[in-house]
Amino acid sequence: MSSSGIVTSASTVSTTNASKKGKWPPLRTTFMASIVALGSSFSFGFQLLITNPAQGSFIKFLNASKHSNDPDDARIAHLENQWSVIVAIFFLGSMTGAFFIKTVAERFGRKKGIMLAIVTQITSSLLAITSYWIVNHYLFAFARFTMGMGIAVAMGIAAMFVTESSPAHCRGIASLLNGVCLQSSLTIGAVLAMPKLLGTEDLWWTLYLFQLTINTVVLCILPVVHESPSYLASQEVKHHDIFKSKVTESVKFYHEIPYEDAERIAETLISTHQISRSQETIFSVWRSPFNRRGTLLGMMVTVAMAMSGITVINAFAFEILMDVGMDQDTAAFANAFICVFSLAGIMVSTWIIDHFGRRPLIITTFGFLTIVNVAIISLMWAYSETQNQIVSYLLISSICMFNFLFAMGPGPISMFITGELVPQTCRSASSVWTNAVMAAVRFLTLTSYLPVKNLTSEPVAYAIFFIIPMIVAVVVLYFLLPETKGRNVEEIREEYERKALLQ
Template identity: 35%
Template structure:
């Protein structure tokens, strides 16, 4: 019999559990981001009509007042997501990973029903509130789900199975782009069907999650050892007696490592999908650190190429330069989805031990939403000040360089290691990372 952790291929039960929790987490996150962009005109018409009905003031759907209000409504999703991020630790530790995921899915379902109701009542305020609630719930989902998957997975296949969130997110971008087309449901009279479709996918995810088992690591941390052994055997595909031995070994190692220590917080849609497929091939072969260093270096190089093509295109208006920008952006997306995009969703769980994992995931999601909000706020002013090409370069090139430096000096390899083993490896990193941590 294959010993738990010797194969990079997850067993069927683990794969199904990862698919279910990612359907309500990563999928809904990508879907929500896409549908409002692709069918923006339909939502703007809804907003103008609703504003006129509620306030007796008529505006064209392209009026500056409506455009600005629509920007605020879009931002409510990220405001809600930021609030939700601060709930991740509380929910994950007090209710558990499984119950936390189910709760977030149920709140998502309620917010989607509210969005559908806003269509029938022609109420943009209700729609804005639904987006804020949905953002909070999805933030909790994408914070807890990758943590749950990481804790349930054998170390050897942890990277492969943890790609579930990223894969479902990329699938959602494709699905969202299709259903939000004006020829499908991206029209003022039927945009609510996009939410009905989302709800139809979410309900099976809620039901399915009720039948998966809780994270064995979480159960062990709460002293529920019999349930932990049963869950370990379920997800790792081993016999009950072997599960007892392996789980006891993991718990003993965790207790030994953490005794006397304070845990630290470590801190083009087909192209995207193809990139995630490439990542599934490379992630276990080359490891997280090497893949991130290579992809971020390439992203920095392609940012320079994109900047140069955009700058030259403004001057020469050459079709060849325009095609160059398109190709460079396509390759940029391919590289991004092969490295940073999928790894970012699970590496926190690999770096941080059980006691601090929920807190670390909280701050990762907070930072994600904070950076997204900042870029949305400052991009237009910077573009007006510096021009499109230079604004792009200033906002996107430096972060890639900073990431390369931080990864090289501070990020240990986590492939095939526990969080404690990865932490021990930090003393072997290049000297500029500081003194060895004893």
């Protein structure tokens, strides 16, 4: 059977089952996607937020540690810049971890790879808790670095795992469960890390105990789910019947279809992946024009996502709210309220992602985010000039709208779009580059934003970092990003080759 015939056969089976079961993922696919999201994107969002409302307690811990390690230094210094570096170290770890995604995903598989990444997260949580009891900010910084590594590997593999295991007709919604967990964790982190709850000098270590508990539960549940059928189909065939049976059982588990239908899809996967079993490296992925294009587009989406303003809003929204006249408790509640809009945005996205498609959703939301960023800059400047409380409320409303739009489009789509743009043979290599670049951009933004703000002003710094990248992203994605909704990579490749022939 030809490659196109194989794709058509798989699409027919998938379409038939889609018509029977609708657009929502099967229960087992939903279960798997939810579990891996709890061990990856939930941890990511939680780590993004807990250092925000609890910043005062963490800085006091930093001061105590500095005095403990250098008793002659009794100064209570202004530590904003030093703290921003410790916050950013998480993304330095993420950037480092990104280069392990391919190795872990291919050597251990999707399921065991995520389990290994979660063990790294558990170890990091234990180190962070230990740093509290021995009052050592160096150990805390190291814990954030290793936490970033573990979460980067988990998120990179989780996106592949869900994409490869989900039926094509509901792949978008299944992938969005990562986004739902991430946005939920932002809200949970913002609430738990409030100075009135766990974000105190005495209790901030329990935030890491909370994450450790979640990760331990996920680690205990993961063994019951099956490995990705695409990953299984790409492995070396030793005993054909046993090999085919494993792939078929995995398809049956995730698609919830009769064994005969699962067997046909398994044969398709095996035929497709055995044609070219060799996996692309992080360097060879650049040789093929199609793979290079998909990887670059995935990188463009993740960079634009990181440079939309979300990096600063996640890390410093609490401080921004205090800068516009709020006291600590009010700013903490406002910060949690803002995060609720992220959750609302992702819930709306689950309803429209497989209806309107990825391309129009991400281009439209990036466009509106540009407009909202202009409004945020204008309101920051207006408050600095007038000190008017009404302006501060309008600023909060603008940040709420920003979070809603971000969670509806760029936030969740950036987590899985690369996997839909490239074939299975280079999915892990492309994931390395998209995750590494995203982490690098976030790290550089966090380490440079506060110094730039202190040299200029909040509105000037925000404008420098987050307006031009949005405009560039909208233009580039409008002309180059293909629609991936309900399509396999071969269909996208055929469209690309047709356009290349016409040029």
